[in-house]
Amino acid sequence: MNNSIDYLKNLDLSGYGNDFLLTWEKSKDQLEATLILAEILRERHKQGKPNLVFDSGLAVSIFRDNSTRTRFSFASAANALGLAVSDMDEEKSQVSHGETVRETANMISFMTRVIGIRDDMYLGEGHSYMKEVSEAVQTGYEEGVLHNRPGLINLQCDIDHPTQSMSDLAMLTNYFGSLDALKGKKIAMSWAYSPSYGKPLSVPQGIIGLLTRYGMDVTLAHPEGYALIPEVLAQSHKQVQDSGGSFNIVNSMDDAFKDADIVYPKSWAPFHVMEERTTLLKQADKPGLAKLEQECLANNARFTDWECTEDKMKLTRNGEALYMHCLPADITGVSCEQGEVSATVFEKYRRETYLEASYKPFIIAAMMFLTVVNDPISALNKLDN
Amino acid sequence: MNNSIDYLKNLDLSGYGNDFLLTWEKSKDQLEATLILAEILRERHKQGKPNLVFDSGLAVSIFRDNSTRTRFSFASAANALGLAVSDMDEEKSQVSHGETVRETANMISFMTRVIGIRDDMYLGEGHSYMKEVSEAVQTGYEEGVLHNRPGLINLQCDIDHPTQSMSDLAMLTNYFGSLDALKGKKIAMSWAYSPSYGKPLSVPQGIIGLLTRYGMDVTLAHPEGYALIPEVLAQSHKQVQDSGGSFNIVNSMDDAFKDADIVYPKSWAPFHVMEERTTLLKQADKPGLAKLEQECLANNARFTDWECTEDKMKLTRNGEALYMHCLPADITGVSCEQGEVSATVFEKYRRETYLEASYKPFIIAAMMFLTVVNDPISALNKLDN
């Protein structure tokens, strides 16, 4: 991958904006700039060179769902750029909106340069909460209440998971050599069986919403009833028309894996279940939630053969597709009795899944950099002196 | 406001001391220096200039009550000066004293430059706990156990809330142009109805204990039975004799608002209720506490007309008094059914309340600076080079 500052200069960074909420709100130049900057920061880190563009300032994280790896990626990125992390952990069940959001967003931002938010529990909530925070700090900045407009990074919402999908894209460009090399490659974004329930839809949505822009053959596979949200499907269909790739939905893991260059087998909850769950959660209907969970697990159990095994891998191109996962995976016989992937397949690609994850702190750092720093090229040149 | 280093030089900073616990323990020069330094740091921050006076060191926060905005203000101030925050969250119910306090205070201070404490739950406890911590680190420093004497900042106790009242004073000097311009201005520090119970007394006490020193006409208003603690009332009466202002207590919101230049309508629990509550909390008397809460809420409910409405605002000077609040306010029809302030009044002054809050991180930074840095003028000059 071409990771020079000179190449970065040729990309149109205007209008990058102060938020990184959904990848499809960014131009291809803006996405490529994010990838290249992440590579530059990664290479500098490898060489022991500092990436300190800020002398001080806070990076506030708001986690409305548990997280270990994203929390540490966010902390790493903030620290690398010179910011100190302040966590604001809200009660998971609390869905604040309106005046409270506007006020709190300003109160935590007087010396804050970046806000990262994870809010993926409630369908229809996460993204709209982030928009509220964005508007609040924008107004605060315009009203002179805030000296700086904090950059806002989506650390996973109900619609997209851009820090994950962009890390995955960084992995793919490094694995295959360039963004251009992805053209024509087939990726199977497939549902897989898991003994758990209620996993968010944002990873598969993020993958199809991003990779359909790069001329890839994107195949989404899931059992009937496990559809993703309609907006992202529509967006993906639209994007392949520009990119020259294809986007297909199938109900068979085997069909998806057939001749695939990349497979991404991962469990998620059906769209309509997440909607029902959101309603029940808002009503605090515990018996309803328990009943829904039972039904879902029973339904999941009909699809235990949706497992990424060695046999399934043989269907892929030369039997050697790249296996991807956002981690942690449900590994059969290791982390659960029966899960998304067999132990031998996972072990074969273990190092690759770790590498895939290793891009995330640098992707987040690049997003912070580009949403907040006025003149990124100058700032990069200054780092060298 | 005159925020130049030259003006700061003329103020007598000797004896500022290592603690900032109660505003009335500080001379007027020391208070003014705090305001001016806060302005200098704020102006530098606005211009993107660093305020790093420390190269390393911890800022320890001890929160014995929940907090979002003070927590972030403390974190922002510490970070701006170059310190890293370490939180020591104690169980809310634990009221440690004696040997444990002395030992813990030293154990957390080996590389600590600042300690910030919020302890406002128990009447008669918070301030005395801070005094114990202060003595402990002072002895530790004198005995050679600690290389530095950490500065101690009161982030709200049972008696005073100096980071709030000083931020309010910063707001007022900026709003009216100078400290001198406050002379003769009337402020109505008024109780207001809230559907909650047990709110601390430290905000109104902090306001009357500070503003009676600046020649203002300070009017404290509350229903009968909602008195503040006697020491602060006595202190306020004493101070107006020096300052040339006045201090009156009335039992009518209307009387207080009449011709007021500033109104500060805010709920608090009656002094004697807080005393009773402290006793019950110490005895862990849950039925007693529940009964007390019921009685209080019932009593509060007799005063729902103590609400800052548009009609009440018309009583103020030209109907245009500045509305102040430490936030979050109980806004009628927004955050509760009926509360301290009507939605239209709050919305009219929303930006001003945010600005009021925006001074706090800089006020805290100035307090840290002046309690810890030996020669603040030199340190400021060094920042410029």
Next chain:
Amino acid sequence: MNNSIDYLKNLDLSGYGNDFLLTWEKSKDQLEATLILAEILRERHKQGKPNLVFDSGLAVSIFRDNSTRTRFSFASAANALGLAVSDMDEEKSQVSHGETVRETANMISFMTRVIGIRDDMYLGEGHSYMKEVSEAVQTGYEEGVLHNRPGLINLQCDIDHPTQSMSDLAMLTNYFGSLDALKGKKIAMSWAYSPSYGKPLSVPQGIIGLLTRYGMDVTLAHPEGYALIPEVLAQSHKQVQDSGGSFNIVNSMDDAFKDADIVYPKSWAPFHVMEERTTLLKQADKPGLAKLEQECLANNARFTDWECTEDKMKLTRNGEALYMHCLPADITGVSCEQGEVSATVFEKYRRETYLEASYKPFIIAAMMFLTVVNDPISALNKLDN
């Protein structure tokens, strides 16, 4: 103590390694280098000189048991060297092993320079967990997943508590003048009565496992049935043969205190009880655990005369032995009705116990420095310029 860089140069630092898990895995040169470097960092801190060897990077702490003083010591050390702390608090009851440990260790380490772990609850678990983390990050580094190999510091395990024992050794060398001066000195590492149960064995084990290497007369005293784990006893017996000291186990506090230069009276749970407890904890056998606790407290109660009183102190050399404790101590009439030490003895040595604790942040900083920095002498020289 000779704390010059020149003296440090003469010590053999090769093979110090990336982990500090057990003191007896380190050569005497490596231990002495740790002490000397700690002194250099302490002296620099006292003089207000920065010890920033890193420009950025995380120091991750994993606490599987509560901690206040070690947590703050770790945070202080990390901050002093230029690292930002990220806590990863696991559920206390959760004993993860295998794949999960390997994965998590890598996921938190992409920009991490140091990992500190406290895991002292389960006999047979803590040290083996640390070995797993060590192997995981070593492999991650060799596989190119991690740019740096994080240093691993044992903040207390089931076997050793090296940051405590090395701080104690720093205290002793400063108190008696040098490491050499410890030769022939008698230390009584004695069990003492406490009204609590289940205290870890790692402090006494750390003390005998370290001090038997310095030609001291190490006497371990405890009631019958309160033995330490066999490996550390064997290690201690072996070490006195090289060091020229002695190692004796007695069943009388009086015998141990007789002519002692140093006494270290501290409670711990019997080895076999900790084993039984570990089994019951793994089985989540609550009634079994309650029964065990009852038995233990009843057994402890037979030995309330194992208290460090003024009378007992009279038995020591000239009645003036140094009293040591890792804190917090169970002080009779202060923190409990009857405990490990009388109030008068503790008060006489209070300052010394605080000083003893004050070495810990610097010892931890020295361990971080030596496990992570490639050429410590150059790095130290660079700090001076």
